[in-house]
Amino acid sequence: MAMLTRRTSPGSPKAFQRFQNCIAFLWPSLNSGTTQTNSVQRKSTQMDAIDCLTNELVSRNSKKWDELRDSFTMKSNTPDLNASSYSENNELESISFGQNVNILSKGVVTDLQAIRSPQLGLDIRSLSQAQLDNLLLSTVEIKNKPDFLYLIRQCVRHQQLPSNEVLVSCLKYLMQLCRLQQIESLADLCKLRAHPLIKVYANFAPFKAMALWRSGSADVALMTLHRGYSDCIETDEGRRMARNVFRTIVEETLAQKSEAVLVSLMQVARSIYIEQKDIFVIACVWKQCFASEWFCDQKSATDLYEHYTELQQLVAKRSSSLSSSFIRANNIDAVHRLIEAFLQKDQRDACANCLSILFNHQYLRGDLRACAEIIKSCSELDMPLSEVQNEQFLSLFLNQPAALGSRNNESYQSKPVKEYQYKF
Structure with a gap:
């Protein structure tokens, strides 16, 4: 080793080459290990690039999902604003509806605009009787429920009533809307004013009964109508209204196949006949039961017809x-x-x-x-x-065979004629 060091300098290339040869001779796997480490390093760098790309894609997808979720939550949080804007648009459309279809006159439109003006506010006392009647009739005709209920509330608050015909129309519309509270408020106001219609319709019993019936309170509706029936039949208008309500209740009871309500209805009909000797309600029940397809209803009609002589006479007429x-x-x-x-x-x-x-x-x-x-x-x-x-x-008997004969001739002519060949 001393001779080696003397002949070659430490920094010469030959000495470095000899040193590598010795190392390769002593550890032959070292050279291959270096190549493996290089390949491992290349693979590691490739895997790092793939991982970075995968992470980037995942982050992008997560960002997109967060954006979609945020947009969805923003939309779900804004229905109240849309509903409010939609209601405001509906109110504007309800105002301009009469102008588009020419139902409301120009005077009625100006009255609607005046009644919603901030100068007037909630006070309708500045309106005349004709203006109030026109407004109420117009809202009833076009089924403008919000404006109609607003006017009714103001009439009750300021104790201002429309004319008799308009009041009856308003009561009919209120019973269709099942607004029992508004009907009772108008009844109290009419009592306070000693209005003649309060006696004609027995404290508005038919209207109350129909509103209760529409809202599902069948027993209370029948009881209300039963109590006011005796006072209603004293006048033609009251009798007509009470009978129309009874007829509607009977028709809807049979249409809904409600056995319990039918039993209560028959009891009320019998009580009215005993108290007032009025066969009309029993006749209404009989007609609907008689026309029914159910055997039990037809049996009830037969029992009523057998029991009441006045019913037999009325049906015969x-x-x-x-x-x-x-x-x-x-x-x-x-x-x-x-x-x-x-x-x-x-x-x-x-x-x-x-x-x-x-x-x-x-x-x-x-x-x-x-x-x-x-x-x-x-x-x-x-x-x-x-x-x-x-x-x-x-004439029907004489023309029938001729028609049948013509049909037979047509059918006979329409059939193909068979040809036969005879061999003699």
Whole structure:
């Protein structure tokens, strides 16, 4: 080693080469290790680049998700503003609606603008009677609920009532809206003013009853109408209104198939007949039950018809109108059952009316068989039809075979004729 150091200097290239050779001879795997470390370093740098790219993509997606979430929460937090703006737009459209369709006159439009002006505020006492009537009628006709309720509140607050006809229209609209409180407020105001309509409509009992019925309080509605019915029937207007409400309640009860309400309704009808000797409510219940498709309803109608003689007389007087209404409703079975009911009570005139109307219906339909059965029944029951109807049946009978013959000829000619070849 001393000789080696003497012959070569430490910094010469040959000495460095010899040193590397010795190292390679002593540790042969060292050279390969350096190459492996270099490859590992390259792989590590490649993996670092891939990780950076992946992290960048993930961060971008998370940023997009945060932006979408923020935008969604902003939209969900703004429905109140949209609703308020939508209500304001609806109010503006309700104001200009009369101008677009020419329902409101120019005077009514100016009155609406005046009533909403800040100078007037909530005081309608500066309006005349004609202006108030026009405003109320206009809001009722176009079904402008907010303005209508606003005017009603102001009428009650300032104790200013419209004319009688307008007041009745307002009460009808209030009962459609189920506004019982407003009806009671108007009733109290009319009592205070000793208004004549408060006696005609028995403290507005029909309107209250209908509002209660629409809101779902069936028993309270029937009780209210029952209490005020005796006072309502004293005048024509009150009787008409109370009977219309009763008719509506009966029709909707049978349409909804409410057995409990039907039992209560029959009890009220019987009580009214006992107290007032008024068969109208029982007749309404009988008609709807009689026209029903359910056997239980038809049985209830039969029991009422058997029990009340006045009901039998009333139905016999209105046999023509009842038959026509059943036919318009395409309920021929009800007409047949009505004829049977008249025959059981020996009400021949009413039965003849029903048969005549039924014949006209079947003749217009061109049903020869049904007309022949009616003619046969009339002859057996000794209830002859009119001469015009007999001529109609004869013309229908004579024209029917000709029509059938023409159809047979057409069908015969339309069929292809077979050709036969005979071999002789």
